[in-house]
Amino acid sequence: MATHAPVTDSVVNSAPRRLVLEVLHDWVTTVDHKKIGLMYIGYALIFLVIAGFEALLMRVQLSIPNNHFVSPQVFNQLFTMHGTTMVFFVGMPVLFGFGNYLIPLMIGARDMAFPRLNAFSFWIASFGGLLLYFSYLGGSGLYGAGSAPDVGWFAYAPLTAHVFSPGHSTDYWTLAILLSGIGSIGTALNIVTTIICMRCPGMKLNRMPLLVWLYLVMSCLVFVTVSPLTAAQIMLMLDRYLGSHFFDTQAGGSAVLWMHFFWIFGHPEVYVLILPSFAFANEIIPVYSRKAIFGYPAMVAASVGIGFISLSVWAHHMFTVGMGAGANTFFTLATMIISVPTGIKIFNWLATLWGGKIHFTASMMFAVGFLFQFLIAGLTGIMLSVAPFDWQLSASYFVVAHFHYVLVGAILFILFAAFYYWYPKMTGRLLSEKLGKWHFWIFLIGFHLTFDFMHIPGLEGMPRRIYTYEADRGWMMWNMIVSSGAIFQTIGTLLFVYNMVWSFIKGPIAGPDPWDAWTLEWSTTSPPPHYNFAIIPTVESRRPLWDLKHPDDPDSHYE
Amino acid sequence: MSEVAVIPQNTKSAWVLPSRGIVGMACLIVAEAAIFLIFIVAYLYYIGKSLAGPTPHDVLDLPIFTSICLLSSSLTVHLAVSALHHGRRSLCSLWLAATVLLGSIFLAGTAHEWYQLIYRDGLTIRTNLFGTTFYSLVGLHATHVVVGLIMLSLALFFSLTGSMTSKDTGRLEVLSLYWHFVDAVWVVVFTVVYVLGR
Ligand code: HEM
Ligand SMILES: [Cu+2]
Numbered sequence A: 001m002a003t004h005a006p007v008t009d010s011v012v013n014s015a016p017r018r019l020v021l022e023v024l025h026d027w028v029t030t031v032d033h034k035k036i037g038l039m040y041i042g043y044a045l046i047f048l049v050i051a052g053f054e055a056l057l058m059r060v061q062l063s064i065p066n067n068h069f070v071s072p073q074v075f076n077q078l079f080t081m082h083g084t085t086m087v088f089f090v091g092m093p094v095l096f097g098f099g100n101y102l103i104p105l106m107i108g109a110r111d112m113a114f115p116r117l118n119a120f121s122f123w124i125a126s127f128g129g130l131l132l133y134f135s136y137l138g139g140s141g142l143y144g145a146g147s148a149p150d151v152g153w154f155a156y157a158p159l160t161a162h163v164f165s166p167g168h169s170t171d172y173w174t175l176a177i178l179l180s181g182i183g184s185i186g187t188a189l190n191i192v193t194t195i196i197c198m199r200c201p202g203m204k205l206n207r208m209p210l211l212v213w214l215y216l217v218m219s220c221l222v223f224v225t226v227s228p229l230t231a232a233q234i235m236l237m238l239d240r241y242l243g244s245h246f247f248d249t250q251a252g253g254s255a256v257l258w259m260h261f262f263w264i265f266g267h268p269e270v271y272v273l274i275l276p277s278f279a280f281a282n283e284i285i286p287v288y289s290r291k292a293i294f295g296y297p298a299m300v301a302a303s304v305g306i307g308f309i310s311l312s313v314w315a316h317h318m319f320t321v322g323m324g325a326g327a328n329t330f331f332t333l334a335t336m337i338i339s340v341p342t343g344i345k346i347f348n349w350l351a352t353l354w355g356g357k358i359h360f361t362a363s364m365m366f367a368v369g370f371l372f373q374f375l376i377a378g379l380t381g382i383m384l385s386v387a388p389f390d391w392q393l394s395a396s397y398f399v400v401a402h403f404h405y406v407l408v409g410a411i412l413f414i415l416f417a418a419f420y421y422w423y424p425k426m427t428g429r430l431l432s433e434k435l436g437k438w439h440f441w442i443f444l445i446g447f448h449l450t451f452d453f454m455h456i457p458g459l460e461g462m463p464r465r466i467y468t469y470e471a472d473r474g475w476m477m478w479n480m481i482v483s484s485g486a487i488f489q490t491i492g493t494l495l496f497v498y499n500m501v502w503s504f505i506k507g508p509i510a511g512p513d514p515w516d517a518w519t520l521e522w523s524t525t526s527p528p529p530h531y532n533f534a535i536i537p538t539v540e541s542r543r544p545l546w547d548l549k550h551p552d553d554p555d556s557h558y559e
Numbered sequence B: 001m002s003e004v005a006v007i008p009q010n011t012k013s014a015w016v017l018p019s020r021g022i023v024g025m026a027c028l029i030v031a032e033a034a035i036f037l038i039f040i041v042a043y044l045y046y047i048g049k050s051l052a053g054p055t056p057h058d059v060l061d062l063p064i065f066t067s068i069c070l071l072s073s074s075l076t077v078h079l080a081v082s083a084l085h086h087g088r089r090s091l092c093s094l095w096l097a098a099t100v101l102l103g104s105i106f107l108a109g110t111a112h113e114w115y116q117l118i119y120r121d122g123l124t125i126r127t128n129l130f131g132t133t134f135y136s137l138v139g140l141h142a143t144h145v146v147v148g149l150i151m152l153s154l155a156l157f158f159s160l161t162g163s164m165t166s167k168d169t170g171r172l173e174v175l176s177l178y179w180h181f182v183d184a185v186w187v188v189v190f191t192v193v194y195v196l197g198r
Helices: A021-028 A033-062 A073-107 A115-138 A169-196 A212-244 A255-289 A294-310 A325-337 A339-353 A362-385 A389-394 A397-427 A433-459 A475-507 A546-547 B022-045 B064-085 B089-119 B127-161 B165-194
Strands: none
Touching: A021 A033, A021 B127, A033 A073, A033 A115, A033 A546, A073 A115, A073 A169, A073 A255, A073 A397, A169 A212, A169 A255, A169 B022, A212 A255, A212 A294, A212 B022, A212 B127, A255 A294, A255 A339, A255 A362, A255 A397, A255 B022, A294 A325, A294 A339, A325 A339, A325 A389, A339 A362, A362 A389, A362 A397, A362 A433, A389 A397, A397 A433, A397 A475, A433 A475, B022 B127, B022 B165, B064 B089, B064 B127, B064 B165, B089 B127, B089 B165, B127 B165
């Protein structure tokens, strides 16, 4: 290909080494979207390891009955910190990180619309993460009770009231989420503005890469989901500090109102996490199938549709509250309807693969894993959306298995795919394919050991959030298998970390366009210069690099 | 670098995109509206659910005059923007000053109302659900008024020192959007708190 680099790129022998302090100063004061994106990703990876470790401790505790590896108090803190960290300080930042890095490059812009707001959002969100973990030191406050928050990731009232959660641990939780929320809203605002106002000439809305479209929908969703959570956290703080009664049942307040507010955030939030995952799939699957994406307009319409429908399903998390037949029926139907646009997406990805010349790189293998596992996760979701079925299984390990199937089987898998795909762009070096395939297979085995078998104790009635169980329940073998899967997943993840570090130093030089891809980020050097594009590009179709490589047969003739 | 693909340039047709400030502010307004919505839902949900007095009917008076002041400040800020747009800077300063004045009257009205409620009627945020939802919703709005007033005063200051010229119309317009939003929220809060809730 014309655009391939000879292996002489100058990533290795650049200018003389700078002082550590200078480098640090550079990163701390930067407003460059690429550096901020990388900081988001790095920060999320650190928290991924921390929260993964917490999960490991919980699995050790649950692997055999009547275990006393950790105390019940510590167990409560572990699942609270694990869930909170994974959603707010791993999921959100890693997705925002990729968005920050890729969106300006993909739409031919030199930076985000508001670079300083971008830096602000990152630092405030990361401060939130530090605050959450600082609770281990400062959380007991003056009362000497508890340290880390232990109210669960959805922190139902009245558990969060002062009487039941003395000390400051819950305050750390609230503040951490409040700060992370401010950061998320700031970044989402920045993403929307960038996409609307910074596109290069010719980049009409219907020519934007699908990744950009999905981030647009996701960011709009952030405004209407994270804001309610912010509001609810403000109320909780008023309750705890000023003695107001929003969620205080003694004074006539309502604990159910908190559930509504939380899930008005909580359900769309899971879509905030899954939409960027769709975004990665939309870029990765076509490139390795050597075909343009099938059904671009349908994909856009389905994404927007998912965005809207996801706002009307929150109470499927509350069937067991007793909302009455009308509400139950409505939320069952609304939840089922969301599988229609989701199905459209799955079929479009399959149609993209169909007849393609598929390259099974490590990245593509993870993407295919994503496809199948997301399908299964969606199916257990539909099962849970049926109110009477949910009455049996709510708050059981079946639910835990359902959402981990999405969060790990779909989101984490496609994230790994995204790392293998864009790491060369970000660092200038390819990740090792061999290690990548080992990583894939080991992680796949671990994932299925853990999360396939987690459904079964759930069906047998094992509730979530118990710190141990009696031997005669028949859950022992399943829990053993589930815990053993965690070992495989840990090994897989360590391989991945090793791969990233090793390839950063020794990996083969990637060149600007190692995958022969089509979107604008591949037209820059790897890593891109800080100004991205010396000349702002002009595009004529959805695949500008294809047009460039095939001037005789450009896409613009067909779109 | 030579190996990098060069994307062809094309300057045939003009390529105009919306202004960043306006879009950014629109996003902020959507997010803020969602925050207010949750507080309003809580207010509506708790109407009449207080276990003890005082009730809204006993203690709330309609703040008609201050509401009129706040709403008319939307007009004055609009006039300030259009004055700046036409390069009439002293007129712009005048309208900005009027806006700040009207906003401050509104804020003083709220302060007076709260003073009365607390010291005459003994209603605080701890008293009952009415106190809880009333102070938080009206307080959230008042916080936005304070932020708006600070920004408007800054604009007034720059306008008086002459460092704000018609080039900056776009920026003042973004600020005026925020101020219109604060006013619009007041219409809703007024309806909910003083009409429906009383
Ligand atoms: C077709 C799609 C889906 C359907 C129909 C669906 C349905 C459901 C239902 C009914 C529940 C409530 C179970 C209960 O608590 O009793 C639930 C829980 C959950 N789902 Fe899904 N879901 C779907 C997709 C997703 C996706 C894409 C994600 C994440 C990205 C996700 C994450 C979660 C989480 C985190 C919970 C549990 C929260 C908790 O209780 O802690 N789901 N889902
Ligand atoms: Cu849900």
